[in-house]
Amino acid sequence: MSKIEYTSVQGKSPAYFGLLGTLGLFILAGLLAAYYMEHHGHHVTGMTNQIVWGLPHVFAIFLIVSASGALNVASIASVFSKKIYEPMARLSALLAVSLLAGGLVVLLLDLGRPDRLIIAMTHYNFKSIFAWNIILYSGFFVFVGAYLWTMMDHTVYGYKKYAGFFAFIWRLILTTGTGAIFGFLVARSTYDAAILAPMFVIMSFAYGLAIFILLLMATYKWTNMELGDAVLRRLRSLLGVFVAAVMYFTIVFHLTNIYETQHHGAEKFILLEGGIYTTVFWIGEIIIGGILPLLMIFAPGLKDNRNSLGLISAMVILGGLSKVYVTVIGGQAYPLEIFPGYEVSSSFYDGMTYSYSPSLPEFLLGLGGVAVALFLVVFALKALKFLPMSLSDKAVDPHAK
């Protein structure tokens, strides 16, 4: 295969600076929101002693999970030696670290005491999966960073295969670790399931790829570089496989819960009686995030239709956010079962479904995290050569018909 030529975006146009500026504004709004929340305390958010993790966690977890999945394209290229993905490996790794950075910023700024970051870095309770995650996240930056380096610097090019392999293993552990955050909450019947961790891995594949596809299409459109159908066709069917896998895991997850008597209440809550959570589950997670994208991906008439691919990716992202919302918030809204066999009531809201209305600052903080991720990508695309000059059908696969 011929050598791939890479380039950076020129980044001199008003549109480029406009984009950076807009993202900067969102970041600023997120920071102000975080400051507001810290200054007044979480009192100004919709979070309570019942719903202790709110919208910022939804964004943070979504971004962190997607980060690992965004690395997929690179992994397939290096670990599984699929040549057609090779030119996009750099971009895939860049997106991965950027998404992780965005997610971590949100996670950090939502702490009750973000000023104690140093404590979080120096006091480790090694029994805590949370503490392990701090290590996993730092490691992700190191491994993917090293991987990028081997891809971009020809003097260390020989190590690329190994770097890619370690990054691949690491991100699998990382997503398992993120899923395990919930798996450890055995007291909550909504989370008490071993399947949660592998499901997070599959979710990461789908969401990360959806974001990658959008990024790829937007970049090549705005830079007027060539992006052929061959690449997109591959990515499209890969996304189809991942979305189908997420659906499969989701079905198994809920069927298992229906089967286990002690989870009946919680399951009925999410599937039937949970009000907003039930709606978000069926409309957001299942229909928008699963059924519609699948139908559109495999609809013959839409095969090389780019707009439809963009829409599909957006729907997968929306469905992903819905799924994380249902998992995080819906999972907390269902009351703890401390006294099985009793109807329970108290001044501390025992035995009742908790309501949560996210506040504007929480939303802005979450969007701020997204903006951080995108800002990093847009900035890096100008600073270094991440983009293959051409992704035309001929460039990616000379033997293609």
Add this chain to the structure above:
Amino acid sequence: MKKSENTTDTTATNASRRDFLAKAAVVGTVTIAPGVLLHQAARAATAEVEVEVVEVIELDAEPDKNTSRSTRPLDQEVSDKNRWGMLIDTNKCARGCTSCVDACNEANGLEGKTGPQDTQYIRKVTLKSKSTGHETSLPLMCQHCESAPCVDVCPTGASFIRADGIALVDRHICIGCRYCMMACPYKARSFVHEDIKNQKLSAPRGKGTVEACNLCVTRVDHGGLPACVEACTAENHNAMIFGDLKDPNSPISIELRKYGGKQLRSDLALNTGVRYQGLNE
């Protein structure tokens, strides 16, 4: 041990007073060392202590026979010789009575507000059996688990179980991640959502950190009882017994041996320090 220092440091007793307390307790313990009389004498020793610390923690002047108390001198490290616990008889707990809750709020400087963002260390829960319709009421607070989920998940180690079984949060290293609140099976913890005014010296709190029932650790260290237990006894309901689960002769151990006691969510095998009686559907 760093952690036990942290908690005692915040108790706002001055050095000389502490010295005196230590001596009083040592004298007490030495005099009564031989077996059976231990509890009574310990109470005598604490009776003296109470005079000394009355402005700080307002201990009950009248110890009752239903409890055992700490006799550890304050300058001695907390050890696992004791395990403090509580036994709650739901049949004696009066419906509608909130004396324990009020006393807790008073002792810990909580305002007693019950909005969704407000702190509650202890709450009264009303139960109605789905099969018999029988109604019960009971106080619910941190169960001071031995294998505590809050401790397992806490990333920094701010949540910890003191050697004598009391679950605490070190406010200096809590980063406010609220993972412990997600993990606690009893919803025992609260997050401080706003600035705190008028806090008590003996019960420090802080915006952005997590807090919960600490079994009135300061009072217990001074040979006193948790405020809720004291209040329940004062009301003559006697639904709560406090004491040392490791001492076979303590009233709580004797009662448990005779009549048993249930751990909430015993399926999780957390070995809780708080036990309940009378919870039969």
